[in-house]
Amino acid sequence: MSKRYYLCDILGDGTEENPFRPAVADHGVNWSGEVSTGDDGRPNKNFALAVVATNNHGKLLSDSRIDPLPEFPLDGKISAMHTAAKNGLTTAMQKRGIPTDLLSTSDGYREAIRGIGRYLNPNFHENNFDVSE
Amino acid sequence: MAVFVQDTFSGESENVDLTAHTGEVGASWTVIFGYPSCRLSAASGTVYSSGTPGNGAYASGVPASSEYDVEADVSDPASTGIAGRTSTTATTFYHARNNGTEWQLYKFVSGTATLLGSYADSYSGTKRLKLQIRDAAKKVFVDGVERISSGDNSITDAGRAGIRLILNNTVPRIDNFLATDLSGGGSQVGSDFAVVYDIRAQIYSDFAAAYDIRQTVSSDFQTVYDIFTSVSSDFEARFNILASISSDFACVYDIRQEASGDFEVVFDMHQLASSDFVTLYDMGGRVDSDFEVVFDIKTQTVRVRRSGLRLSLGLGL
Numbered sequence: 001m002s003k004r005y006y007l008c009d010i011l012g013d014g015t016e017e018n019p020f021r022p023a024v025a026d027h028g029v030n031w032s033g034e035v036s037t038g039d040d041g042r043p044n045k046n047f048a049l050a051v052v053a054t055n056n057h058g059k060l061l062s063d064s065r066i067d068p069l070p071e072f073p074l075d076g077k078i079s080a081m082h083t084a085a086k087n088g089l090t091t092a093m094q095k096r097g098i099p100t101d102l103l104s105t106s107d108g109y110r111e112a113i114r115g116i117g118r119y120l121n122p123n124f125h126e127n128n129f130d131v132s133e
Numbered sequence: 134m135a136v137f138v139q140d141t142f143s144g145e146s147e148n149v150d151l152t153a154h155t156g157e158v159g160a161s162w163t164v165i166f167g168y169p170s171c172r173l174s175a176a177s178g179t180v181y182s183s184g185t186p187g188n189g190a191y192a193s194g195v196p197a198s199s200e201y202d203v204e205a206d207v208s209d210p211a212s213t214g215i216a217g218r219t220s221t222t223a224t225t226f227y228h229a230r231n232n233g234t235e236w237q238l239y240k241f242v243s244g245t246a247t248l249l250g251s252y253a254d255s256y257s258g259t260k261r262l263k264l265q266i267r268d269a270a271k272k273v274f275v276d277g278v279e280r281i282s283s284g285d286n287s288i289t290d291a292g293r294a295g296i297r298l299i300l301n302n303t304v305p306r307i308d309n310f311l312a313t314d315l316s317g318g319g320s321q322v323g324s325d326f327a328v329v330y331d332i333r334a335q336i337y338s339d340f341a342a343a344y345d346i347r348q349t350v351s352s353d354f355q356t357v358y359d360i361f362t363s364v365s366s367d368f369e370a371r372f373n374i375l376a377s378i379s380s381d382f383a384c385v386y387d388i389r390q391e392a393s394g395d396f397e398v399v400f401d402m403h404q405l406a407s408s409d410f411v412t413l414y415d416m417g418g419r420v421d422s423d424f425e426v427v428f429d430i431k432t433q434t435v436r437v438r439r440s441g442l443r444l445s446l447g448l449g450l
Contacts, residue, residue: 012248016299019239019246032238032250032283041225041242041287123286128270130282132252 022048138194138312143178159194191295197316199291204263212299250281
């Protein structure tokens with residue numbers, strides 16, 4: 001089982017039967033999601049950051065509502081990523097309207113994930129964002 | 134840790150409404166805004182649904198701050214859970230439960246539901262479910278194992294601790310409710326604090342020591358683990374240091390035989406260490422699995438070797 005970060009659409013209407021949730025939630029995987037909401041409890045962004053633990057990331061990769069972030073060590077340097085993975089990260093962020101300047105101000109993948117999380121929640125910290133394998 | 138709610142749900146007649154019951158500590162119950170109440174089973178001393186789905190209630194006990202733990206025994210059939218930061222005026226709370234196939238962490242804000250995380254597990258029997266509420270993280274533990282962690286903090290008021298039963302089912306499902314906050318835990322240790330583990334026989338199972346330090350350590354703090362024989366399973370020592378350390382802090386691990394499982398030491402430091410902080414691992418034996426030492430230092434150290442952190446590893450392989 002491995003963990004991977006994703007950006008994904010938010011599904012649901014906020015009822016108990018159909019709660020707001022990241023799209024990864026509908027794939028039967030273990031996950032934790034960062035969903036930014038307003039004072040009324042409704043999402044104020046149209047996407048969520050999710051960390052997923054599963055043996056099969058393939059079913060997520062084939063869902064157009066879900067954009068995978070690079071499968072790369074959290075403590076690795078972005079400059080050490082393959083170009084395709086780096087471009088994928090940039091594209092996924094741009095698709096969701098996340099400023100990509102944080103990729104140029106820091107070289108760490110951890111800082112990139114933290115920056116994405118803090119775009120949704122100013123108090124986000126990757127160490128408090130996890131799910132059991 | 135101080136208990137501000139405790140209820141074993143015992144000593145009542147059959148089918149008593151939960152709001153007519155008073156538990157052991159801070160446990161007069163009020164229905165969560167907009168929800169029907171729950172009822173008690175006299176035979177088993179547990180809580181069950183009252184006949185309408187979506188029951189919920191919060192206890193009268195007031196936590197010392199917005200950071201506290203809520204826990205209870207929950208039994209199948211599922212869709213039973215616990216709540217924290219429960220508003221007394223709105224359908225607003227964090228909620229941990231199992232829906233029959235997975236453990237879930239929810240937030241409800243003015244009745245709007247958002248699922249924050251899930252962990253697949255269709256359990257049977259009874260599980261101990263804990264919702265740990267801190268500003269930095271909301272964590273769900275099942276039988277002591279962390280399953281979900283979320284950084285969401287959109288509900289900030291301390292609120293109350295509560296319970297919630299989703300399905301209409303008269304099978305008893307919640308028992309031994311407990312809520313504890315971070316107050317109390319004893320007073321300051323004004324002199325030296327020393328713990329020596331002089332273990333000369335084999336430890337056949339897990340070895341765990343937890344130091345939950347919430348007050349200032351103003352004198353020396355020393356722990357020595359002098360383990361002469363093997364630990365057959367995991368070895369874990371955890372230091373949750375929430376207050377400052379103004380004097381020396383020393384930990385010595387003198388392990389002369391093998392540790393067959395994981396070896397983990399965690400220093401979760403939230404405050405200042407203004408004097409020496411020394412850990413020594415003098416291991417004569419081997420560790421057959423993971424060896425992990427984590428220093429999670431959340432605030433400034435006055436001086437770390439003047440110019441930086443020095444890590445020395447001497448591995449006699």
